[in-house]
Amino acid sequence: MKVQLREIFEAREALDRVLTQPMDFKAAYLMRRSARALVGELQDIENERIRLVEKHADDQTEEEQAQGAPRRVVVHLADFRKDFEEFLALEVELDAAAIPLECLQGLTLSPLDLVRLEKFLAPDSEGA
Numbered sequence: 001m002k003v004q005l006r007e008i009f010e011a012r013e014a015l016d017r018v019l020t021q022p023m024d025f026k027a028a029y030l031m032r033r034s035a036r037a038l039v040g041e042l043q044d045i046e047n048e049r050i051r052l053v054e055k056h057a058d059d060q061t062e063e064e065q066a067q068g069a070p071r072r073v074v075v076h077l078a079d080f081r082k083d084f085e086e087f088l089a090l091e092v093e094l095d096a097a098a099i100p101l102e103c104l105q106g107l108t109l110s111p112l113d114l115v116r117l118e119k120f121l122a123p124d125s126e127g128a
Contacts, residue, residue, distance in 0.1 A: 001098070030097075058074050099117065
């Protein structure tokens with residue numbers, strides 16, 4: 001399936017909620033198969049975000065460096081956002097099976113979670 005990286009990035013919290021919910025073995029197996037590619041792409045997105053933070057980060061004081069303070073982007077925030085938005089606009093071919101709706105049965109999700117996951121869900125064969 002062809003998706004923008006933004007769609008995967010925006011689905012990360014809903015996906016985390018689904019993946020941490022108890023489910024029966026069959027649903028868990030199907031979910032794992034479907035989620036494997038999404039989780040891999042999310043890791044790649046996070047790695048690129050970190051790279052962009054390093055690229056645009058403000059200079060640190062010697063004290064901040066000595067303390068191992070995390071890098072921050074304040075001065076060049078507009079450039080960081082521009083680069084990250086361009087990155088998230090990229091389309092990728094996601095080699096993943098659609099998430100079967102049966103995997104979500106019995107889970108408590110918000111309507112927003114479903115909106116964020118919708119692109120990755122298998123069509124409902126019952127037409128609900």
